[in-house]
Amino acid sequence: MELQKRLDYGFNGYQVPATPRATRSARKRVPFKKRVEDKRISAFDLLATVAGKLLLDKESTPVSSNTSSAEDQCKVEKNTVKEERRDGNQSSKLETCDQYSNDREFIVSQLVSQTNDLRRCSFRKSPSLRNDTHFGLTSVVTTSDCSERSGVLKLMNGKIKNETGSLPCKVETGPFLCGASGGRIKLEFENKGPIHEELDRTDKLSFREVADTCPLEDPVVVDGKPPLLVSSDSSGKTHSYGFNNHLGSFPGKRDDLKVVTRDDDEKSSGCTYLGPIKKPFRPTPLIGDRRIRKTMTSKYLKVAPRLNDVTLSNSDENLKSSYCDRSAYKRIRSERNYPFKKRKFLHYSSVSNSDGGISSEGISDSPEQSINGNASGAYPKMRGVTGESPSLADQRKSFHSRDSHGMRAFDGVIHMYCFHLLTFKEVLISKYLSFYSVKFRIKSFRVPELFIEIPESATIGSLKRTVMEAVTAILGGGLRIGVLLQGKKVRDDNKTLLQTGISRDNQMDALGFSLEPNPSQTFPSHCPGGSPLTFPCDTPLPLARYPATPGLVTRVTHDPSHEPHMPNLGHFVESDHDSAPSPTDMSLDKSTTDSKALVAVPAMSVEALDVVPAHRKSKRSEVVQRRIRRPFSVAEVEALVQAVEKLGTGRWRDVKLRAFDNAKHRTYVDLKDKWKTLVHTARISPQQRRGEPVPQELLDRVLTAHAYWSQQQAKQQLKQQQQPESCLLLYNSTVRASSRSDGGEKNFG
C-alpha cells in the first residue's frame, strides 16, 4: 500500500508500522511442510474382525462335527446383487448356516454414502449375537451410516461349503477393505495352534480381499475343512462370482476393469471405507493443515463420548459389573475420554478402547484359552465376577470399532514431485494377528490414495520418510519404507532423487516402494517368532509386524495433474537437509521386487474419509514429525535484527520475505520466535546464555529495536483508542504527516 511507503522515516531505518496487513503481498508462499491428512484404513481391523469370525466359527465347531451332514454344509446365498453403475448400489448377501450355531449372526453391511457417494461398509452386530453365549470372540463394527442401500452380508456362523463340492472354499471379503479406491488385501491365515485337532482343519487358509469391483485375482483357498467365512463384497459390482467361482478362474486382469470403473465414478463406487464416517468430522474436500489438526484433536475428544453412548454402553455396564479390579475399570473409563495423544497405554480390551475399535488388542489370545472361549488372557478381569460365564464375557469383548475405521488421506505438500502412490501391491505388509491359534498375514494391500509431493532435491531418505509417514499414517506404524527404482533397491538415503535417477521425466512406475516390517519397532513382543501360541494371555496382541515377509512393493505414479502446482525449482534454495535422522533404519533388506503393474487410480476425493484411527500411533509414526532444530547463526541473527529494525515487530511475514526469503526452513513464525528469544537473551546475563554466542552488539540492537517498536505499538494502540471513530481519521492524519516527508512521528537518533 502506498501509505506505507510514505511512512518511511529516518531513524535507524525504522519505519512506522503502517497497517502491516495492508502491505502484505498477495503472493502465495509454498508451504514446505508435509501435510498429511489423518485418515486411516481400517483394513486390519476389518480383517481382524473377519478373522475373528473365522476363528469363532472354527472354534465353535463341535468337536464331533466331523459329521459333515448336509446341514453342515453351508448354504451360500448370494442374492441381491444389484448393480448400479455409478452408484454401486448393490448388495450381496451371503449366508452360511451352521446347524450348530445358527444363533450367531454376523452381518456385514455396506452402503454407499448418499451424501458423498462414498461407500462405506460396516459390520453390524446382530441382536442374536448378543445372546450367543458361545461366541468367543466377536468382532463387530457398527456404523450408523449403514442403511438401506447397503449390501448385506449375512454370516451365520457356518461353513461355507463349496458348492462345487471341492473343498477349496473361496472366501471373499470385499467391502471391508475395499477401502477407498479398492483396497486390496490378501490375507494368509496360518493356523498354528492345534488346539482341537478336529477343529484344526483349517490349517492354512489364504484369504484375500479384493477391491470392490474386482473379483479375486487369486482364489482364496481354504485348505481346511471348516470352511469358514465369508464375506461380502465390497462394491457389489462384482458379484457374479460366487464362492465357488473363484477356483482360480478369475481373470487376472481385473485390475484394469477395476481401474476403469473407478475412474468414472471415483466417488461413487469408490471406496468403501471401513469405518464409520462420522458426520461431525467429515472432511472437507480440501484438507488443510488446520483441519487436520483440528480433527486430530477434537476428533478424539468427541468420539469418545459418543462411543460411550452408542457402542460401549453395554460393555460398559458389563465391565463395571464384571470387573474385579475397579481401579482398572476406572482407568479405562477415564482414559477413554482422553485425547489420543494422552492415551498411551490402554491395553486391556477393545471394550475399553473406545477409539481403538478393532484394535488388535482383543483379538489375541492364547490358544489354550480359546478352547473354552475364555479369554482370560487378554481380559483377565472381565470374566467371572458376576458369575457370568466366561464366554459370555468374551462375547462382550466385541470390537467396537464404530469410530475407529477409516483411512487416511494424504495431502502432501511439497515441491517438485508429486507422487501418487497408488498401489501397495503384493506384499504389502506382513502383519500378524493372532486369533487364538490362527495367524494370518496380509500379503498385499492397496493404499487408495497417497499423494506425496517432494522436491527434486529431496533425498532418498526424505522420500522414504515421506512415504513412510503417509503409509504409517494408514497402517499405524511399525513399518519402514524401501525405495525401488527399476526394481533395484536404492539404499543410499543420502542421495538426492536426481542423483538416484529419479526425475520427473522418469516413468514413475519405475519407482516403487517396499513396505517392510520395521525391526526396530519393538512391540510388547511376545512372540517374535510369530508363534501365536506364545502370546501372554494378559497382553493384547498388537498388530505386530514381524520381519517375516518383506512388505509390499508399491508403485508410485506421477500425477501430471499436479505438475502445474510445482513451484519453480530455481527458487528452491532450501537446504532441505532434513537432517532429521530417520527414525528408523530405512535400509532395505531383501525385499521382494515382484512388483506389479501399476494401476492408475484416480485420486480419490479426500472428503469422505473420516474416521478415527483405530491404532495408537507410535511416537515414531507421528504423521508430522517435529522439525529438526536449526539454531540461528549469527549471520541470520544479524539479518533478522536488521529486518526487524526496519520493519518492526509484528510484521513477521515481511521480515521473512525481506531477509529470509531464501531460507525455506525459516518460517515467519520461526523468525518471530527467534526474535522473542533474542530479546530474552539480550536481557539475561551473558552467563546465562547458551548456544552460539550472539555478539553483544547485536543484542543491543535487539533491545533497542524492541524497545522502539514496543513503544511504537503502544502508541498505535493509544491512537486507535483515542480515535476509534474512524480509521479514516487516522489514515488522513498519517497521510498528511507522511506527505510532509518528515514523518512526524518520532525521530530518535
Added chain:
DNA sequence: GTTAGGG
C-alpha cells in the same frame, strides 16, 4: 494466511 503468545 498471519500474528501473538503460551508451551
Added chain:
DNA sequence: CCCTAAC
C-alpha cells in the same frame, strides 16, 4: 519448535 486462538 510446536500449537492455537484470534484475526
